Amino acid sequence: MARIVESVTAMRALVTEARKKGKSIGFVPTMGALHAGHLELMKEAKKLCDVVVVSIFVNPTQFGPNEDFDAYPRTWDEDLAACRSVGVDAVFHPPARELYPDGWGTWVDVGGVTDKLCGKSRPTHFRGVATVVTKLFNIVQPDKAFFGQKDAQQVIVLKKMVRDLDMFNEIVMVPIVREADGLAKSSRNAYLSQEQRQAALVLNQSLSTAFDMAASGERDITAIKAAVLRHIQSVSLANVDYVEIYSFPDLAEIDILDQDALLAVAVKFGSTRLIDNIILTPKRT
Ligand code: AMP
Numbered sequence: 001m002a003r004i005v006e007s008v009t010a011m012r013a014l015v016t017e018a019r020k021k022g023k024s025i026g027f028v029p030t031m032g033a034l035h036a037g038h039l040e041l042m043k044e045a046k047k048l049c050d051v052v053v054v055s056i057f058v059n060p061t062q063f064g065p066n067e068d069f070d071a072y073p074r075t076w077d078e079d080l081a082a083c084r085s086v087g088v089d090a091v092f093h094p095p096a097r098e099l100y101p102d103g104w105g106t107w108v109d110v111g112g113v114t115d116k117l118c119g120k121s122r123p124t125h126f127r128g129v130a131t132v133v134t135k136l137f138n139i140v141q142p143d144k145a146f147f148g149q150k151d152a153q154q155v156i157v158l159k160k161m162v163r164d165l166d167m168f169n170e171i172v173m174v175p176i177v178r179e180a181d182g183l184a185k186s187s188r189n190a191y192l193s194q195e196q197r198q199a200a201l202v203l204n205q206s207l208s209t210a211f212d213m214a215a216s217g218e219r220d221i222t223a224i225k226a227a228v229l230r231h232i233q234s235v236s237l238a239n240v241d242y243v244e245i246y247s248f249p250d251l252a253e254i255d256i257l258d259q260d261a262l263l264a265v266a267v268k269f270g271s272t273r274l275i276d277n278i279i280l281t282p283k284r285t
Contacts, residue, residue, distance in 0.1 A: 002054075002083050003090045008099075011092050011139050015053070019141070023050035027142030027169075029133060032056040033073040033187035034082045037177040041146040042086045044174050053140050054083050055092040057099065062128030073190050092140065099135055108134045110161045113251045117153045117264050118275065121241050126157050133158055137169050144170045148177075150184055152262055152277045156249050176276075178204065184276045196269035199237035203265060203276040206231040210263050214280040219257045221245050224280070232267055241266035241273060248279050257282045 005011045015025055026049025028041045034056075045052045056079055063069035076093070083091050108130040113119075119126050137145065147155050155173045162169055177185050182204035183197070192200060206228045213224050229243045247254050248262040257280060264277040 002080070002088045004080070005090050005092050006094055006098065008094065008139050011053075011090070011094075014090055015051075015141050018051045024143045025049060025141065026052045027136070027140045027145045028052065028054045028088075029136055029145065029147075030054060030056055031058045031072065031187065032079045033075050033190070034079045035177075035185045035187065037148055037150060037185040039082060039086055040177050041148060041174050042083065042088055044172065045144070045146045046087060048172070049142075049144055051089045052087075053090045053092055053142065054088050055094075055136055055140070057092070057094060057096075057132070057136075059128060059132040060096060060100070061131055062125050064122055064124055067122070068188075068191075071191075073187055092136075099132065107131050108161065108165075110157050110164070113153070113156050113160055116246065116251060117242060117244055118266065119153065119157075121266060121273075126154070129154060130157060130161050134161070134165075134167075137167060142169055144172050146172045146174055148175075149173050149277070149279075150176045150186070151275070152248075152264060152279075153251070156251060159249070182208075184274075186274060188272055188274060191272040192269060196237055196272065199235050200267075200269055200274055202232050202235045202238055203267060203274060206265065207263060207276060207278040210280060211278055214257055215283060217283045217285075219282060221255050221257060221261070224257070224263070228263065228265065232265065237269050239268040241268060245280070 026045030028045050030038050058072050060069055107127055109127050110130050114126040159171045183200055209231050210224050210228050225243055225245055232238050232240055243265050245261050245263045248260045261280045263280050266275045
């Protein structure tokens, strides 16, 4: 039965106890509204670690002033049941004042890889993510922490943070879990109308177009980006935020697909902004 933990002190006590027994700790940070994508991270954590801790915390510092912090879905009862269904050991569910008490004011700012893609559209987002993940790592002290490729830039930012700050935690990236029709699972899919939900299929479809182009030997990054953009813009409800390709995992500018590359897209359907991505590999000759 998963323990529910609400304070930093109790969380520390739990992991200290586990460590004394020589157990490894796996950690899955989430903002709740759990779906099969989150569960995949937990299952991977169960496979690789003795004790699995999931955090459910809608982190205010990673939302911009006009974003959906207040509207973000909060489904605690279902989330707890989901964690228990996969055998999670502890669910860390702190109130906001526990992580951000009066007088709090220290930030973690990761340089270099945060000024593009979602970092460009959401300028304060990764500072909030890096800060809360640092705090959570300090509290939970995981050996391994599990994050989804769904937020590929987040994985890149956090791996850099761990390297730059000499943290001991290993970041494990888990592949994207999709609906049967290809839409990447996301807590924000709940905001979509039926029409928008249908239109949003263009994300995965446009990534597949790019995948096929790369597989058949196309190496021109501009041509691949243009094809993806055209594909998405053919859907009238889709409002493109960005379509970008950078080297993976460095996020450097590239003109030719001669190494692994991240094709990432962000598209708005009404006021709902969805992201998706794929890692393109050059055709081996
Ligand atoms: P969130 O609750 O949206 O902050 O997500 C928590 C974790 O779940 C992050 O590491 C996400 O990348 C991951 N995640 C979200 N959606 C998916 C998905 N469809 N497939 C795999 N991982 C996901």
